[in-house]
Amino acid sequence: MKPRTIIDKIWDAHVVRSAPEQPDVLFVDMHLVHEVTTPQAFEGLRLAGRRVRRPDLTFATLDHNVPTWPRSQPVTDPISRRQIAALEDNCRAFGIRLEGLESRRQGIVHIIGPELGLTQPGMLIACGDSHTGTHGALGALAFGIGTTEVEHVLATQTVPLRRPKTMEVRVEGALPPGTTPKDLILGIIRQIGVGGGIGHIIEYTGSTIRGLSVEGRLTVCNMTVEGGGRAGIIAPDDQTFTYVAGRPYAPPGRLWDEALAYWETLPTDPGAVYDRRVDVDAATIAPFVTWGTNPSQSEPVTGRVPDPSAVRDPAVRRAIERALTYMALRPGTPIQEIAIDRVFIGSCTNARLEDLRAAARMVAGRRVHANVRAMVVPGSQQVKAAAERERLDRIFTDAGFEWREAGCSMCLGMNPDILGPGERCASTSNRNFEGRQGPGGRTHLVSPPMAAAAAIAGRFVDIREWRA
């Protein structure tokens, strides 16, 4: 048999129907559902008199617009409340499991999937959310889809997809001190550009990737879409298997052995070819800070805001000028002189336990800068509970951070956690688009320790040498 990539193997194993000139109809092993992209899909089902084909392969949570203040307080925004109620009603009516506001398992959909063991190697996962690629970190093929496609999955448990091209991003070498998986993916996007992965599924390979923890891999795969990739995947290994073992939805008993035997066949065969390959040298990774309005616009913390007049391509020059105008930054400004107003540690990119630990190490025994308002929003209630068991919450609150309930929060500004116009934020999330964290807000994407240090210093600092 011809050598195949892990991408081909999982794709081939899920083809329900394939016809010339038509997209493949692929079976969805797990359909993850949240409140923002689904009400119209359920409405569509109702109008057509259709049912949910596989409620047992459908799983819902509330994350995007839930408030992160204590759960005992009500959701005050009436429109958010209606959207939350709509998902609760839909789940009840169609027999779908919902980890709702009161659940100890509630959290950001891409955090709780892996955490609960719903994400396993070799699965095909779909969710009405562009960061669904996150689940690829465990060796699953996971696609973000639109609302009409959500309705399609609900009705048929399949999704029609044209086979994307494959791309290998190979990273070799040791990550330099002071850098994190977040810096690695920012560096990859810096290298390939925000459209670099369009039409491709990316497999991340190489010694650097192998050396990452599962949580670190989740951070890398999470931002695949920021480079335009259709999905991102990392071959499962012993670390992956150890991570999945014992989680609530992990295969029990004899089924575990069966699963494991299959999972071990998944990694890409030697000699398999990808449509494209990109090599990344881990030595080029530094603690990055984005200065612009898309995730590829970043510089090492020791660098300066770029000067558009030095750029020849007029379209690129104008894009940089527009970004700098929006961000209110002068060309040539050292990154470490950029003062910030807010800090957000959270999101499906960086709100797992390892992220909070790394941030807490920067914070311990220090105080948030007088000009800064800083918040930590754990990715799930389980992450929150685990962090509290380690007393990380105390480290943060003693320093003056707010410690919140789980949700997407200020990653996208749908709940009351938003930036005010002109406010500048060091954020561990994944998008620095104009207005993403609130109208007129200015977002700088960084790693959790970089965000934490910025909260203390009131500006960006090089965590490799910084002493508060």
Next chain:
Amino acid sequence: MEPFTEHTGVVLPLDRADVDTDLIIPARFLKRTGRTGYGDMLFFTLRFDAGGMPLQDSTFAKPQYRGATVLVAGPNFGCGSSREHAAWALREYGFRAIIAPSFANIFAVNAAQNGVLTVVLPEERVRQMLETAAAREGYQLTVNLEQQTVTDGFGRRDRFEIDPFTKHCLLHGLDAIGLTLQASDDIARFESSRPAWMPRVTT
């Protein structure tokens, strides 16, 4: 779904790359539970100031682009969030076709699901269109899906590529769910052979 065969309309030039779906429709407007009511919020920050007052110098406010139904923009249009609200907002505002050098994958699918055609043309040609639309009042383009062509009033004709299935669905306004349900037997057969270790959820 609304079929797309041929469409002629005034061009609105949006001369920027990487137009993301947060720009097309900000998250704070996504709380509605229906598919309508998004058109007024389209490109909100490009059309309105912080107080919600119309920006007079916005491209969208210029009289020559009033009623525009063809949007021309830079590469990687529709990147970012998967929100189909972006496609609903564009359609409701009046756009039927978007021309750009490239589109983000999820957005292109969402657009097609809502009868909005995404047309990929070479970057140099898109640049010319942007410049013509900026310079010439009432610049119109005709997009013909059957022929896969974009024509202007000056005898210029560009051919574009589109995958045959998307074309077929758009031309006939077909609903993919209906098509897939015709293959219910295939789905049932697939289901019966799925491995037992895969997770299942109970309420």
